Amino acid sequence: MAFQFTKIAVKVGSNVLTRRDGTLDVTRVSALVDQIAELRKAGVEVVLISSGAVASGRSEIKVSRKLDSVQQRQLYSAVGQAKLINRYYELFREHGIAVGQVLATKESFSTRRHYLNQRNCMRVMLESGVIPIVNENDTISVTELMFTDNDELSGMIASMLDVQALIILSNIDGIYNGSPSQPGTSVIREVEQGKDLSDYIQTEKSGFGRGGMLTKTTIARKVADEGITVIIANGKKDNVLLDLLQHPDETVCTRFVPSSEAVSSVKKWIAHSEGFAKGELHLNEQAVKAVKGKKAVSILPVGVVSIEGEFEKDDIVKIMDARGRQIGVGRIGVDSAEAREMLGMHGQRPLVHYDYLYLD
Numbered sequence: 001m002a003f004q005f006t007k008i009a010v011k012v013g014s015n016v017l018t019r020r021d022g023t024l025d026v027t028r029v030s031a032l033v034d035q036i037a038e039l040r041k042a043g044v045e046v047v048l049i050s051s052g053a054v055a056s057g058r059s060e061i062k063v064s065r066k067l068d069s070v071q072q073r074q075l076y077s078a079v080g081q082a083k084l085i086n087r088y089y090e091l092f093r094e095h096g097i098a099v100g101q102v103l104a105t106k107e108s109f110s111t112r113r114h115y116l117n118q119r120n121c122m123r124v125m126l127e128s129g130v131i132p133i134v135n136e137n138d139t140i141s142v143t144e145l146m147f148t149d150n151d152e153l154s155g156m157i158a159s160m161l162d163v164q165a166l167i168i169l170s171n172i173d174g175i176y177n178g179s180p181s182q183p184g185t186s187v188i189r190e191v192e193q194g195k196d197l198s199d200y201i202q203t204e205k206s207g208f209g210r211g212g213m214l215t216k217t218t219i220a221r222k223v224a225d226e227g228i229t230v231i232i233a234n235g236k237k238d239n240v241l242l243d244l245l246q247h248p249d250e251t252v253c254t255r256f257v258p259s260s261e262a263v264s265s266v267k268k269w270i271a272h273s274e275g276f277a278k279g280e281l282h283l284n285e286q287a288v289k290a291v292k293g294k295k296a297v298s299i300l301p302v303g304v305v306s307i308e309g310e311f312e313k314d315d316i317v318k319i320m321d322a323r324g325r326q327i328g329v330g331r332i333g334v335d336s337a338e339a340r341e342m343l344g345m346h347g348q349r350p351l352v353h354y355d356y357l358y359l360d
């Protein structure tokens with residue numbers, strides 16, 4: 001059977017995998033595994049980003065003393081991840097498919113070297129016919145080391161592995177043009193490049209979810225800008241994955257139209273690296289105008305009015321406009337001491353070369 005894509009990332013949210021009482025919905029897990037196995041047999045490469053560790057661990061153990069929210073997450077995820085991956089392992093084995101566990105932290109993407117190590121690991125798995133099952137390492141990802149949620153992680157993985165499509169499965173049919181519970185609202189079927197959705201997204205989340213629709217939308221937009229189709233659909237619907245790929249027009253979902261412009265691998269990494277920024281470059285108005293213009297322009301010291309933070313050469317820095325708003329991120333070509341010496345000077349080499357500059 002022919003499918004629309006040959007390499008995809010599938011992200012499954014906690015709510016898809018858990019029942020209302022918080023226990024792991026093994027029937028749902030099994031149905032998703034069957035669909036992924038069918039895709040694999042038809043030659044589609046799949047990377048699975050699966051939430052559900054905390055939710056499946058929560059129902060597994062009773063604690064005798066009061067735990068704070070970090071301790072709960074650490075404890076439940078440690079137990080729940082083992083249970084979850086074990087289920088996947090056994091279910092995929094029935095189809096003769098090997099799976100491997102990849103537990104990521106933000107650090108796994110923080111430097112170019114970490115990023116390439118992570119990418120090599122997943123590439124060798126795919127080349128060897130092993131399905132990577134990725135989740136955040138919740139046992140050690142605490143506070144600033146945490147991803148916003150697995151939607152953010154799935155965006156990074158999709159971009160890193162150059163998949164053609166990222167399918168985000170949640171417990172809702174897609175992005176609604178209003179509060180999903182209000183009568184008269186419906187799913188936005190297609191999101192063109194640059195379309196503003198902020199009026200539609202509510203801050204509400206589903207029972208076990210972390211980031212809500214807001215992170216899904218932000219990530220979807222970023223990933224679509226990199227040329228990857230992003231689909232948000234309901235993972236609780238039977239056969240949804242196969243339907244999305246075989247009957248895209250008849251299957252309800254929100255589809256983000258991908259950009260047709262190619263983006264380099266380094267730029268993709270930089271685009272997802274904002275959380276690792278070590279400093280800020282504040283540009284003057286002319287410099288902002290120049291970098292936002294049609295031509296690819298590097299950031300020269302003459303256009304920078306101030307520098308914040310301490311950083312090394314090749315670290316990520318935020319690029320700020322004259323009013324202190326962030327307009328992008330870039331990889332800096334010098335350390336902070338050198339950058340401060342060059343500040344405002346003419347005829348110097350770029351602080352951020354345009355190959356390493358990503359504008360929002």
Ligand SMILES: Nc1ncnc2c1ncn2[C@@H]1O[C@H](COP(=O)(O)OP(=O)(O)O)[C@@H](O)[C@H]1O
Pocket residue numbers: 012013014015016169170171172174175176177178179180200201202203204205206207208209210211212213214
């Ligand atoms: N405009 C909207 N359209 C659809 N869902 C929305 C919208 N605004 C907020 N939401 C909420 O986002 C939830 C999905 O996000 P989340 O709870 O993070 O799920 P997941 O566990 O799948 O990641 C929906 O169940 C819904 O309550």
Ligand SMILES: N[C@@H](CCC(=O)OP(=O)(O)O)C(=O)O
Pocket residue numbers: 012013014015050051052053054055077135136138148149150151208209210211212
């Ligand atoms: N890493 C966590 C998932 C946290 C998360 O982002 O959940 P969700 O918003 O449901 O994708 C877990 O496995 O429980």
